[in-house]
Amino acid sequence: MGVIKDHPEFALFISLALGYLLGKLRIGPLTLGGICGTLIVSLLLGAWTKAEVANDVKTVFFALFIFALGYMAGPQFFANLNRKSLRYFALCAIEVVCVLGIALGLAKAFDLDVGTASGILAGAATESAVVGTATEAIGKLDGLTPDQITQYQGHVATAYTVCYLFGLVTIVLYTSQIMPRLLRTDLRAASRELWDRMRGSSAALEQDERPALPGLVGRTYLVTTADGRRIGDLEQALAGRVTVEQIKRGSKVLTPSPELELTLSDLVLVVGRRANVIEAGREIGVETPGVPGLDSPLTTAQVALTDKKSEGQSLDQLIATHPEFVKDGVYVTEVVRGDQVLPANGDTVVHRGDVLTLTGARSGLSRLTEKIGALVKNDATDFIYLGLGIAAGSLIGQLVVHFGDVPMSLGTGGGCLVSGLLFGWFRSRKQTFGAFPPQAATTLKDMGLAVFIACTGLVSGPQAWPLLKEYGALLPFAGIAMVLIPATLSLIVGRKLLKIETPLLIGAIAGQQCSTPAITAVTQTAQSSVPLLGYTITYALSNFLLPLTGPVLVGILGA
Structure with missing residues (x-):
């Protein structure tokens, strides 16, 4: 135990290793995931060893995580700010209003401290970023002693852990199993039918199928x-x-x-x-038959769509607008938006910043690339762009705006989220500068969050058991209620008022919750990637809106 306490770096990385190992354990269709596993291990290790990690470590890694998150979501977030996405935006608005309202109601009804209420919000919404934004906001509250700040920040992590477990199970089962039954819909058949309608074909493929006769x-x-x-x-x-x-x-x-x-x-x-x-x-x-020496291998290239006229067009419209697709034998085989892969069917709407995988003869592909976009240059991270983006986010986070007696500040986390969105969107307009390869961005995002969560758990461990004894029964109830209420309202509104097709609606509800395990379970149940089309829109919007609820809740309760 002395080794762990005297060497916090050992405690940090052993928490990551054991946490991700715990996160791989499967119970039926569910796994905890590395982040939740890391928080559980670090809480136990912190309570046992009293290991301490400097706060600056948490701040730096959380800034890396939240900037990478915003950077990856930026192009899609701004592309979705249009009339066509208003109905999906309504689902995100339901999520934000419900989780904030329920958190405030529970805080008033049960006299919860600001840390416990924030942890319930973060865990029940299954949004890890809220842990960081709320923790940071608590550290800036006036009138709290250092001991109170440490205690409340510890309560955020503990409440998050319990609520996350119950919220995760609830959203996965509700979207993948219960919602299709409530709607009396065979999700697999509905997804296949919608796919056929979108493609204008009856030859929809399963996930493990490939065409016997390629086009x-x-x-x-x-x-x-x-x-x-x-x-x-x-x-x-x-x-x-x-x-x-x-x-x-x-x-x-x-x-x-x-x-x-x-x-x-x-x-x-x-x-x-x-x-x-x-x-x-x-x-x-x-x-x-094939003739030796007479062969022209097809070329594949990733092209960022930058043509202004192509914004908001379906793939069918894009191909009709640019006859070079047909003339030169160039085909779109994949559409990537942020970290989501979309089906390359004719009805898929593309936006500036989307990355299209084009396959065809080299000469035609080169000519077409010059007209619609630019070859993606993602061979190395542009650390100048990355550094400036995080620095700008840190400055944005220092701004404080007072609404009456309530001081509101985004903090480093919220500021880096905003700058990440802007820098990611700006990069997507041309993609000839500011390279941040998706693999690098994903690694930095995942590692930044994992290290932040591990640091939070190690410091918060000593406060965990007293909080569990005081609010043990409330936390599971809150985790379940804060999933069921907004999800059910979204289901009713999306079906009755917004008329969203069932596969897209269920995917969008998983996205408003920012739940990757949920959309994974939904696509497995549907045996189709169609629900991803709804998920990507609400996921991008909620990834921006939910982290901001942390400072809002802390500001209201702290006042």
Whole structure:
């Protein structure tokens, strides 16, 4: 025990290791997750060893976490501030109003201190970021002694842990199992039907399925009927729906050009959609097996959408607006928004800053990239941009605004969240500067939160047991109630008033709760990624709004 107390770095990292190990344990369809596991281990270790970690460590790592969170959500957050997303914004508003109102009501009814009330809010909303923003806000309250501040900050962590456990179980079971039954809906069938309708096809695929006949193909033909025809004329006759990529004449491989004439026995490589390539064969000649030396591998590139005219278009509209997609045989195979992968179907709406994975012949792909966006440059983190962003967030967090007798301040956490949103959005406009690779951003976000939670648990351990003895029965009740009430209201409003399709609505309710385990369970139940389309909108909005409820609650109760 002396080793742990004298070496806080050991206590910190052993909490991370054991916490993430605990978080992997599965009970039925549920796992605690690394963050909750880390908090449990660190609370126990802190109560046992009285290990202390400097507050500055918590502040620095929380700033890294919250900036990375805002940076990743920024493009999607601002893209969703439009009329089309108003109905989803209403669900987030229900979540924020309900959790704040319930937390305030419980605080008044049971005479809860500001730390316990904030922990209930953070845990029941399953939003770890609230722990940081509320803890920081408590540290700035006037009239509290250092011992009181430490005690209340400890109560945040303890109440969060208990409420999170019950809130997590409730939101996962409610969205994935109970909601479909309440709506008398087969979530799997509804998702498949909606997917078919969005794609305009009845050939929806399961998660583990791949098309037996891929749409994008290459074929080689022996020139017979096309003897003497120019390549430009041939492509024009086929309405520009295929591209001639290579020609082999004897032992020479020729580069195609519109003026080049085909001669008898030339071997021609054609790329395009399957039906169009088959049609091309009737114009050129008989199909041949693969020819050594005659191959043009398809190129894949990640392109950030920056074209202003493409904002808010569906993929079908984007392709219709840019005929180069069809003419040059370029296809969208994936859409990534922040850290969410969306289905690349025709009805998927794209926004500036989305990253499209394009697949096709190199020449056509390069020409198209110049028109719609820029190649994503994410090979190394731009620490100049990162440093300036976090510094700006720290300055924003120092601003204090008084509403009557209530002082309101975002603090470092809220300030870095705002700057992260702005810096992430600004980066998405061009993506030629300020690189922050998604893997690096995710790692920094996860590690920042994990270290902050571990530090909080170690310091808060001694206050945990007295709080549990005093409010042991209240905390589980609060965790369940603060999930069921806003989720049920959102279900009724979303279904009856907003007319949101069931798979999208259930995904959106998981998103308003910022619950990754919930959307994972929902997609597994649906055996489809369709619910993700609703989840991504509310997730981005709630990721910004819920952390701000921490300072608001602390400011009201502290006054």
